[in-house]
Structure formats: C-alpha cells, structure tokens
C-alpha cells in the first residue's frame with residue numbers, strides 16, 4: 001500500500017492506494033443515485049396505485065371489476081414506465097455532471113501534486129495556478145505559492161550567506177597562509193610584526209564565527225531573552241559611559257541626551273549590545289573632532305534611541321541594504337576598519353525580537369547619519 005522507503009517524494013501520493021479521488025467521487029455519486037432511484041421507485045410502486053384506487057372509488061363511476069383492474073394496471077404501468085425513463089435520464093445526466101466535475105477536481109489536484117513534487121525536488125520557481133473550482137481551491141493554490149516563494153527566498157539567502165562567508169574567510173586565511181609560507185621559506189622571521197599580523201587574522205576569523213553564530217540565533221528567534229523592567233534612560237547613559245574612553249582616544253565628542261522617559265521591559269544586555277554597536281559604528285565613521293549624540297525619547301507608546309553622528313554619511317542607495325548580513329558601503333575600506341558587516345544585521349534581529357525595529361537616515365555623504373532604535377515601551 002504505502003510506497004517504499006526509497007521512492008522520491010513526488011511519487012508517494014500516486015502509489016498510496018488503488019482508487020483515485022475522481023473514482024471515489026464518482027462511486028459515491030453513483031451510490032447516492034442508485035439509493036435515490038430505488039427509494040423513488042419503491043414509494044411510487046407502493047403509494048401511487050393505492051391513492052389512484054381511492055380516487056377511482058371516490059369518483060363513483062360504475063365499472064365492472066375487470067374494467068377497474070385494467071384501469072389500475074394501466075395506471076401502474078404508465079407510472080412505473082415514465083418514472084423508470086425519467087430516473088434513467090436523471091441518472092445519466094447526474095453521472096455525466098459528476099464525471100465532468102470529478103475529472104476537473106482530479107486534474108487540478110494533479111497540478112497541485114506536480115507543483116508540490118517540483119518544489120520538493122528543489123525547483124522553487126514552480127507555481128500552482130488557481131484551478132477555478134471555488135475559493136477553497138484558490139486559497140490552497142495561494143498557500144502553495146507563498147510556501148514556494150518563502151522557500152525560494154530562504155534558499156537565496158542561504159546561498160548568498162555561504163558565498164559571503166567563504167569570501168570573508170578567504171582574506172584572513174590567505175594572509176595567514178602567505179605569512180606561514182614566508183616563514184617556512186626563511187623570507188620572513190617570526191618577529192612581533194608577523195605575529196601581530198597572524199593574530200589580527202585569527203582574531204578576524206574568530207569574530208566572524210561569533211557574529212555568524214549571533215545573527216543566526218537572533219534571526220531564528222532562538223534568543224532566550226531575559227526580559228526585565230529597566231529604566232530606559234539609564235541604558236543610554238550606560239552605553240555612553242562604556243564608549244567614553246574609545247571616543248576620547250579618537251578625539252570625537254560623545255553627548256548623551258537621556259531625559260527620563262520611563263521604563264522598558266527588555267533584555268537589557270541585548271539592548272546595550274545594539275547601542276554599543278551603533279556607537280562603535282558612529283565612532284568608526286566619524287573623523288576626529290566630530291560629534292556623536294545618543295538621545296532617548298518617548299514617541300507615543302514607543303521609546304526611541306537615536307545615534308546621530310557628524311561623520312561621513314551614507315548615500316541614499318545604500319540605506320535599504322545596511323541591515324543585510326555582510327553589507328558594507330565601502331567594502332574594501334570598511335573591511336580594513338575591521339568590521340564584518342554583520343553588526344547591523346544582529347542589531348535588527350535583536351530589535352525585532354523585542355517587537356521593535358531599527359532604521360537609518362542620512363542627508364547624504366559627508367553629512368552624517370542617524371540610526372534610530374524603536375522599542376515598545
């Protein structure tokens with residue numbers, strides 16, 4: 001009955017049983033027709049002649065017994081013959097309509113099965129067309145199509161992520177390889193400079209692994225948030241305090257505008273992680289003597305943190321992609337700055353896990369950037 005363990009997924013349904021849906025539908029319709037015809041026939045046969053007999057005797061027309069019997073027999077046979085013919089014609093018409101309908105349903109389900117089989121074998125561009133059999137079938141087709149679309153986009157993301165990952169790993173691995181070969185060939189000594197190049201490459205690989213892990217966990221919603229009620233403004237002050245030394249070292253002024261705005265129920269470590277990330281980015285992209293402001297305000301039922309810098313700004317065409325994994329505006333330069341291009345993707349996933357969001361605006365290159373984190377408060 002059921003298919004063997006090695007059959008491809010598309011064949012499972014076809015092998016499952018002998019009778020297809022159309023045959024079963026037709027058999028069920030046939031059964032209903034036979035039952036209907038028999039009932040009609042029996043009722044007409046039992047009730048019809050006796051009613052006719054009553055009417056005949058009530059009419060009071062004098063007849064001999066033979067005449068009456070003959071009239072009654074004539075009525076019974078006329079009734080049964082016409083009923084028989086009518087039932088046969090009705091049965092033929094009903095079976096023809098059922099046959100047509102069941103064929104259509106069978107064909108449409110066949111298309112859904114084909115498309116599902118194609119999707120199962122990795123052809124995510126396959127689409128199910130609405131069979132025109134009513135809203136239930138149309139919504140089945142829609143559901144299949146959105147499933148296929150979803151799988152297609154997951155697959156594209158997976159491929160892009162693997163390609164990006166390979167690309168990101170290539171540079172530090174090539175650096176480590178080249179340096180080790182140079183040491184083996186005696187062209188280079190294992191001096192402090194070489195060691196620091198090697199260490200920087202392994203550090204970069206380590207951070208990449210960490211970031212990938214973090215973004216995967218966050219995007220899968222696998223975060224296990226430790227929600228607590230905290231003062232919203234104090235998260236901003238803490239992030240400012242944590243970044244103060246790095247800002248002072250580069251000569252960038254860091255302001256914190258955090259008036260009391262009430263409390264938030266969040267995983268404070270995760271929110272601090274987002275704010276640290278935004279402040280690190282702002283510092284990286286703002287030259288010495290520039291300014292960065294971390295502000296915290298309430299807008300309706302949201303608490304908004306904004307990080308505004310007076311740095312290099314971002315051209316409009318890059319803004320929609322900033323939160324994609326591995327996206328960097330200036331790939332070569334940003335990589336040398338040490339970023340793996342995942343920080344904002346992590347920030348976005350963390351913000352969304354809290355039911356909030358994150359966005360970026362910039363008046364353009366050289367005019368600074370503002371990142372805004374919104375959390376339901």
Ligand SMILES: Nc1ncnc2c1ncn2[C@@H]1O[C@H](COP(=O)(O)OP(=O)(O)O)[C@@H](O)[C@H]1O
Pocket residue numbers: 281282283285309311312313314322327328329330334338339340341342343344345369
């Ligand atoms: N404050 C900012 N000013 C200008 N560009 C920025 C700023 N913050 C982020 N970016 C751009 O967005 C890109 C993605 O940021 P992010 O995901 O944190 O990656 P990373 O910092 O590792 O490069 C950065 O490479 C940079 O090009």
Ligand SMILES: [Mg+2]
Pocket residue numbers: 277280281339341343344
């Ligand atoms: Mg970053």
